[in-house]
Amino acid sequence: MITLLPFLPLLLWVAAAWLGRQQAPWAIRWTTPAFAAALVGTYVAGWGIAYGRSRTRRRTVFRAMAFTVSALAGLVVLEAPAVVGTIDYSRIRGALTGRWNGPEDDFVLDHELSFRRPPHARWSGWPRSNMAQVFNLPLRSTYRQTFSTDGRGFRNPTDLDHADVALVGDSYVEGAYVSDEETAAVRLHEVTGQAVVNLGVSGYGTLQELKILEKYAVPLGPHLVAWFFFEGNDFDDDQQYENAMAYERGVPAPPAIESRAVRWREFANRSLTVNAFMQLREALDPIVPNAVDSVGWFRDRDGNSHRFYFYDFYATRELGDYERERFEATKAALRKGSEICRAHGVRLVVFYVPIKFRVYGDLCTFPPGSPCARWHPWDLETQFAAFCRQAGVEFVSVTDAMRRAAAAGEIVYAPEDSHWSAAGHRLVARLIRDVDRR
Numbered sequence: 001m002i003t004l005l006p007f008l009p010l011l012l013w014v015a016a017a018w019l020g021r022q023q024a025p026w027a028i029r030w031t032t033p034a035f036a037a038a039l040v041g042t043y044v045a046g047w048g049i050a051y052g053r054s055r056t057r058r059r060t061v062f063r064a065m066a067f068t069v070s071a072l073a074g075l076v077v078l079e080a081p082a083v084v085g086t087i088d089y090s091r092i093r094g095a096l097t098g099r100w101n102g103p104e105d106d107f108v109l110d111h112e113l114s115f116r117r118p119p120h121a122r123w124s125g126w127p128r129s130n131m132a133q134v135f136n137l138p139l140r141s142t143y144r145q146t147f148s149t150d151g152r153g154f155r156n157p158t159d160l161d162h163a164d165v166a167l168v169g170d171s172y173v174e175g176a177y178v179s180d181e182e183t184a185a186v187r188l189h190e191v192t193g194q195a196v197v198n199l200g201v202s203g204y205g206t207l208q209e210l211k212i213l214e215k216y217a218v219p220l221g222p223h224l225v226a227w228f229f230f231e232g233n234d235f236d237d238d239q240q241y242e243n244a245m246a247y248e249r250g251v252p253a254p255p256a257i258e259s260r261a262v263r264w265r266e267f268a269n270r271s272l273t274v275n276a277f278m279q280l281r282e283a284l285d286p287i288v289p290n291a292v293d294s295v296g297w298f299r300d301r302d303g304n305s306h307r308f309y310f311y312d313f314y315a316t317r318e319l320g321d322y323e324r325e326r327f328e329a330t331k332a333a334l335r336k337g338s339e340i341c342r343a344h345g346v347r348l349v350v351f352y353v354p355i356k357f358r359v360y361g362d363l364c365t366f367p368p369g370s371p372c373a374r375w376h377p378w379d380l381e382t383q384f385a386a387f388c389r390q391a392g393v394e395f396v397s398v399t400d401a402m403r404r405a406a407a408a409g410e411i412v413y414a415p416e417d418s419h420w421s422a423a424g425h426r427l428v429a430r431l432i433r434d435v436d437r438r
Helices: 007-020 025-053 057-084 089-097 130-135 184-192 206-220 234-248 260-270 272-283 321-343 356-360 380-391 398-407 422-437
Strands: 108-110 114-116 122-125 145-148 165-169 196-200 224-230 295-299 305-309 347-353 394-397
Touching: 007 025, 025 057, 025 272, 057 260, 057 272, 089 260, 089 272, 114 234, 165 184, 165 206, 165 422, 184 196, 184 422, 196 206, 206 224, 206 234, 206 321, 224 321, 224 422, 234 321, 321 347, 321 380, 347 380, 347 398, 347 422, 356 398, 380 394, 394 398, 394 422, 398 422
Parallel strands: 165 196, 165 224, 224 347, 347 394
Antiparallel strands: 108 114, 122 145, 295 305
């Protein structure tokens, strides 16, 4: 039996490599478990070979058990800071490997907003897409991108003491995965000649954005505030902000009914085990290729096919107790923002930003058995629009414009990222311009 042990990991590695080269979704889903099994099999086989060659087999068994238990205990100790959120091993991994994920996590603490961008900062490079980070793929921007902040920590080329139009929102407004000169704010300035201020910050939800509107947008004296709500994670961002503020005040966090998937994803991003496994998975990509089952093919207006990656989290979500509770907080924030703008004679327009799958899901070709064929995005936009009508808040669907552009063969979301492409930012700039002219 022991003589057969060397063949066990070999068979497992062959199986993992074969699965990694298949296009079928079932094979893709089994590749990572097979890779993990091959690692465990290699470890077990190593000790098995040592046992077979040892003259003191009892001592070898003891050493194997002691080493395994010690390694597991050490792993538990190292994982503890990641569990409580004091250490993020993904940042350590990025520093050690020299990979730049863009300025997605470069923030400073703020007692009122929880976090914000540092002022007068500048980053430049070829960032990895957020899909590449989540799916552990060797994908990054095809061109150098620059990300700069003004004296207040917002993504503007200069400090403004007046703005005709203020854009408020999260990473979509700030301009994740595009360069400084490609953001919707810059494009809007180019097509209108007006002074446009970009007040978007990655990771913000409506609660933080309300403070931005009151503290930064309105004092600049704009005639229009365009406030963007992203259906993908603004509810979760608000919950995290409430939790952070509760911690800041030294009181227990509110009894959130935050989804387990959100909590697990946050821990997995920080985890030593997950990051070490993903790094090893990436290093052995030539042997066992990384693949994603939530991928489809989109044909552009010139007839070229593009591989589009999608997240499954928000494309399969339903409005449950957690979402309804968070929706009420969002409504309260929008009402308050509307009152503030009305009191200062500022026109407020709320723009609804869809997830990528809502725009391209019906336009992509998916392989047989793809889970994407079963995805049905939640019906939040209809309820959101109804609330805005009831509250007297101007509402504009970015979904409609994005879907029309996509149907015409335009790529308004980056194929390998969940955010708008440079073309998407140009479209949004034109949409704001048209709304402003009404």
